[in-house]
Amino acid sequence: MYKFLVLFLLITSIASAQITIKDSITNYPVSYATISFGNGNGIFADDEGQFLFTKKLYPDIDSLFISALGFKDLNIAAQNLPQQLLMQPEVSELDEVLIGVTLDRKFKEEKLKPSLDDDYYKCWLPTIESEIAVYFPKTTTKDQKLSKVQFPIALESKDWEKRNRSNSEKKKFSTLFKVKFYTNNNGVPGKVLTYETIVFRATEKDGDAHQLDVDAYDIYIPKNGFFVSLQVLGYTDKAGKLLPNKKYKEIVSKTGGVVKIPTNFRPLLPFTEEVETKNTYIKRVFINGNNWVKFDKGNGLQSSLLKRDLFNYGIGLTYKTYKDE
Incomplete structure (x- = not known):
């Protein structure tokens, strides 16, 4: 009883x-x-x-x-x-976006390869307080539709001494991410390109990158480019259900106060020096009225990645570029 x-x-x-x-x-x-x-x-x-x-x-x-x-x-x-x-629902007009339009036209598939790396020291440690956005310019005057997005992820070996072996057993994880697509508003992310809620679950079985099929969302590329963003939501159960994760650790300081440190989630996100232009932006999503900041030195950001001259998260894309009629 x-x-x-x-x-x-x-x-x-x-x-x-x-x-x-x-x-x-x-x-x-x-x-x-x-x-x-x-x-x-x-x-x-x-x-x-x-x-x-x-x-x-x-x-x-x-x-x-x-x-x-x-x-x-x-x-x-x-x-x-x-x-x-x-x-309360809010209806907003989307600039330069075609919604629900089916183009029965010939197209050429074009790909931008993701930048992959499993080096722990070259990785961003995801916390739910931060959102990362990467800018992509429009490369042609022709109509382009986004088809797939490849998000690089770093796999960690269970045995640190065997981390450089391709066949080493990897640490397991099941993590939910949220994805958004933004217009380019004077060099920073602006309005969203789709109001659909887009999430995906990443596991160690994805390999070095998770491929997300976005063809059904009808995302057509604006003439001044667009941003792809990624934000971790937390760990999930085996069925992909978001768990009530602890979002920060509480540590008692020497003065007796409690300091809240954001929890890091796996997988890590590899940054790269392969991209010439600095096209990655971040923001703290839980601070009311927060603005996007370019991931670069001199912007008040504290990161070991910047000290290593790693400025970009190398997302890969697949486009459908339509032929002129």
Whole structure:
């Protein structure tokens, strides 16, 4: 009876801490919404729009800032938080984007190869507080549609001494990433090119790069280029369900204060010196009103990659370039 009571109280506690975000019109869940705490930290909702939050879990958080593609931002007090939050849809016009257009024309497939590397010391350590975006110029005046994106990932050997052997056994991981596509707004990411929620699960079975098929999203390349961005959401179970990951570590400083350090997730993302131009940008997504910053020296960024003159994340692309008629 005692064990049953403890189990019942545990289930009740988790249920009361579970918040669901829904569309105010359709009542459908808002998948993978961003929940910012306003202090540089935050969490994500899962595919069913659910996340865990109580004042016991996050005692120093007074307000939540919730955002999602295609919805108006929601600012709500953390005190007496209801178990269901409703977000208002927001309709925005997209510049230079063709939506739902089928082009029955001949095309030539063109590829930009990804830059691959498994060197641990040349890698970006993903944290959910940061989003990385890479700029790609339009290389022709002809119509171009994005078909595939290759995201380089670094595989780590279980045995460090065997890390340079291609047949060495790799550390396992199952990690969910969110992908966005932006217009070029005077050299930085601007409006999104699609309001579709695009995620993928990466595992060690992908090899050195995960290939994402985006042909169905009808992303046509604007004349002044575009950005591809990547952000880690956290680890998943075997079925690909996002787990309630710990987003930061709490360390007590010498003065007695608590310092929150973002948790690093696998896989690591290899940076490269093969790209001549500096085309990678980053931002801290949980800081309200944050701006994009070019990943370069002199921009107030602290990174060992910059000291090694590694400025770019080498994403690969596959285009459909249509022939003129």
